[in-house]
Amino acid sequence: MDKILIIEDDLDQLSILSQYLKQKKWQVEQANTASKGIDLAKSTNPDMVLMDYKLPDLDGSELLSRLKEILPLTPIIIITAFGSIEMAVSALKQGAYHYLTKPINLDELTVLIERGLKTKKLEEEVKKLKAKLNEEKFSTPPNIIAQSEKMKQVLVLVQKVATTEATVLILGESGTGKEIIAELIHTLSLRNNQPLIKVNCAAIPKGLLESELFGHEKGAFTGAVKSKPGLFELANKGTIFLDEIGDMDIELQAKLLRVLQNNSFTRVGGVKEIKVDVRVIAATNKNLEQLVQEQKFREDLFWRLNVFSLTIPPLRERKEDIEPLFTHFIDKFGQKYQKNIQGISRKALELLLTYEFPGNVRELENIAERAVILAEGDKILPQDLPPYLQNKPSSSLNKLMTLPLPKALDELEKYRITEALKLSHGIQTKAAELLGISERTLRYKLNKLGLK
Ligand SMILES: Nc1ncnc2c1ncn2[C@@H]1O[C@H](COP(=O)(O)OP(=O)(O)OP(=O)(O)O)[C@@H](O)[C@H]1O
Ligand SMILES: [Mg+2]
Secondary structure (H helix, E strand, C coil): CCEEEEEEECHHHHHHHHHHHHHHHCCEEECCCCHHHHHHHHHHHEEEEEECCCCCCCHHHHHHHHHHCCCCCEEEEECCCCCCHHHHHHHHHHHCEEECCCCCCCHHHHHHHHHHHHHHHHHHHHHHHHHHHHHHHHCCCCCCCCCHHHHHHHHHHHHHHHHCCCCCEECCCCHHHHHHHHHHHEEEEECCCCCCEECCCCCCCCHHHHHHHEECCCCCCCCCCCCCCHHHHHHHCCEEEEEEECCCCHHHHHHHHHHHHCEECCCCCCCEEECCCEEHHHHEEEEEEEEHHHHCCCHHHHHHHCEEEECCCCCCHCCCHHHHHHHHHHHHHHHHCCCCEECCCCCHEEEEHHCCCHHHHHHHHHCCCCCCCCHHCCCHHHHCCCHHHHHCCCCCHHHHCCCCCCCCHHHHHHHHHHHHHHHHHCCCHHHHHCCCCCHHHHHHHHCCCCCC
């Protein structure tokens, strides 16, 4: 039931209005002063307000603007004394929904209220839709596919952390999209007009990484003929992405920790403290906790990095993403190879959906590129997929690999027992022999698995 708040100091008028509106099946709240009206507006959240413009304790235009603040979408109808049209006009300019002059025509009032309530509902609807649109606009940056609930959750976290200065640790198997997520965090951050410097800690030879990251002074080592700033200095005011952080040398980790703690470091062979303002995003496909246990990764650095960690799930745990990703990649490679490919055949899609993707999204991307090159028509067919996908073990075996273990064992038992019974024409002694179990065990299992 819609709720109407009446603010009116004339008690007779107040009671007439409220009785009339109640009888019209609306819920009514009454206030005989502006301050009570404001309190009720806050506590009861009405769908419509009727307010007298002349109240003893507050100027009408002041009350109107307070009410608009508290109830931005609620229509407010002003009641004015006859003849004060100028006042009414200024109230309308201030955002009142309508005005009525005393004596009030109750039919007119009813029509106005009904119309006002309808408008309010529409406005609320529009607002909700707009909010939803904004959300959706965010959750699908054009180059990032996130159809699955799991990836959507990752994006929600990304959105939340991006605008902070927090160090972010991105975890996930190889090819899951750690780098693309790191880029997104930088893009959504306040540093997005500053550099994003990417460093692959595993790709730079151990001895060189320190001077790459922190720079060196002239003569620091053989070959250092000039002094050179490191990547941390180049990333100043921006973001540095330390990829494969799990591969960083343990001695160098100490220096990194110092930067994270003090924002300062010295170049190799230098003594001067250099201050930088750099946000760090790190990523690894290694299990850092295990590396800590093996004393290959500093525990203090781990905790420092782990303040905010994001785990990108492997593709096999978010199969809803497979088709949209594949389509996305087909578009991309279709443009690259000038081929107009419309989609994927059902059979080919099935092969993709039952595959485990040890190489995750990167593997899917490679499969898509290869398929676009091979495709002869406007659809990707099974023969355009790599042979290992086409002759892979039957999908039921594949299913066994993903079911929870107890379920998988049940399935396997069911399958083997049914096969054995078929082969032995239903003779249990023979079937038990084939399975290498006793007849009693077989009977027990038949019972347990509901195969009788
Ligand atoms: N959600 C996604 N939407 C679109 N493309 C994606 C998505 N996730 C990953 N990719 C693409 O897949 C490829 C691999 O992603 P990325 O390099 O970010 O993975 P990674 O986790 O850093 O891999 P690695 O551990 O091998 O370095 C890239 O080409 C990337 O653009
Ligand atoms: Mg990577």
